[in-house]
Amino acid sequence: MELRVLEYFVxxxxxxxxxxxxxxxxxxxxxxxxxxxxxxxxxxxxxxxxVASGLILTDEGMLLRKxxxxxxxxxDKTAAEFKEMDNITGGEVFIGCAESYLISHLADAIREFxxxxxxxxxxxxxxxxxxxxxxxxxxxIDFAVIVEPPDLSKYNYLEMPGADTLGLxxxxxxxxxxxxxxxxxxxxGIELIASEQTVKNDLPRWCGEDTDKINITGTCNLFFNGSVxxxxxxxxxxxxxxxxxxxxxxxxxxxxxxxxxxxxMFIVWKKYQIFTPIGDRLLNHLKRQFANETGTEx
Numbered sequence: 657m658e659l660r661v662l663e664y665f666v667x668x669x670x671x672x673x674x675x676x677x678x679x680x681x682x683x684x685x686x687x688x689x690x691x692x693x694x695x696x697x698x699x700x701x702x703x704x705x706x707v708a709s710g711l712i713l714t715d716e717g718m719l720l721r722k723x724x725x726x727x728x729x730x731x732d733k734t735a736a737e738f739k740e741m742d743n744i745t746g747g748e749v750f751i752g753c754a755e756s757y758l759i760s761h762l763a764d765a766i767r768e769f770x771x772x773x774x775x776x777x778x779x780x781x782x783x784x785x786x787x788x789x790x791x792x793x794x795x796x797i798d799f800a801v802i803v804e805p806p807d808l809s810k811y812n813y814l815e816m817p818g819a820d821t822l823g824l825x826x827x828x829x830x831x832x833x834x835x836x837x838x839x840x841x842x843x844x845g846i847e848l849i850a851s852e853q854t855v856k857n858d859l860p861r862w863c864g865e866d867t868d869k870i871n872i873t874g875t876c877n878l879f880f881n882g883s884v885x886x887x888x889x890x891x892x893x894x895x896x897x898x899x900x901x902x903x904x905x906x907x908x909x910x911x912x913x914x915x916x917x918x919x920x921m922f923i924v925w926k927k928y929q930i931f932t933p934i935g936d937r938l939l940n941h942l943k944r945q946f947a948n949e950t951g952t953e954x
Contacts, residue, residue, distance in 0.1 A: 666724050730796060838912070
């Protein structure tokens with residue numbers, strides 16, 4: 657399977673029209689059509705279905721598109737890394753980030769780092785811990801920022817300063833909005849939204865085996881969508897403090913849990929990972945800056 661053929665396939669999947677892709681990629685339509693037929697024969701599956709508007713992907717085609725985009729992205733990233741091996745003034749680093757206000761520590765470190773390396777570029781990709789770790793495992797990113805203890809058999813890590821505080825985000829007229837803090841007993845009978853990670857990892861630390869007594873009516877993997885559902889009256893969201901604007905004129909209210917439930921954040925990378933020069937320098941910079949902030953040794 658040639659990379660060039662995968663590039664053709666991805667473009668056809670995006671455009672849904674073979675003639676436009678042939679013109680765009682400077683190849684004759686019969687040749688392009690033949691390449692796709694050979695690809696289907698090689699994989700022994702049908703990748704496209706013809707409809708009035710053009711071409712749509714079959715289920716197998718959608719799977720190949722996902723794999724092909726990952727492969728092409730990894731090829732581009734690898735080529736860029738080799739170009740940067742002798743470049744100590746700049747370069748690119750890809751970072752997958754879970755949602756947390758503690759990201760401000762990473763932003764501050766990168767701001768300082770760019771003073772010495774003004775040509776440095778960073779690329780942030782958001783997702784929950786599971787999603788960013790999957791990208792890290794596949795080599796699509798250099799670092800993952802997660803809100804759960806890392807698997808030490810697979811990753812090295814840096815612990816970020818501070819901790820996230822879990823609590824309840826709700827409308828100002830919610831019955832629990834008048835309380836200063838939220839107890840486990842307060843949550844019983846309340847319609848709640850939470851991430852699967854919170855339900856699986858965080859709540860059991862807070863209420864033990866009684867997690868099943870909490871009424872989780874919906875789940876979300878990123879904060880913003882969950883907050884919209886809260887605004888639409890679909891319940892209260894279990895989330896971290898500082899992610900939403902909750903000031904005097906805000907349409908949302910946050911109350912922390914009691915007893916307090918806190919979560920640490922970690923920057924992780926694969927064991928035995930070989931970084932580009934700029935990636936290696938960024939890692940050393942992060943170690944020094946976080947050590948200064950926490951008063952520990954780098």
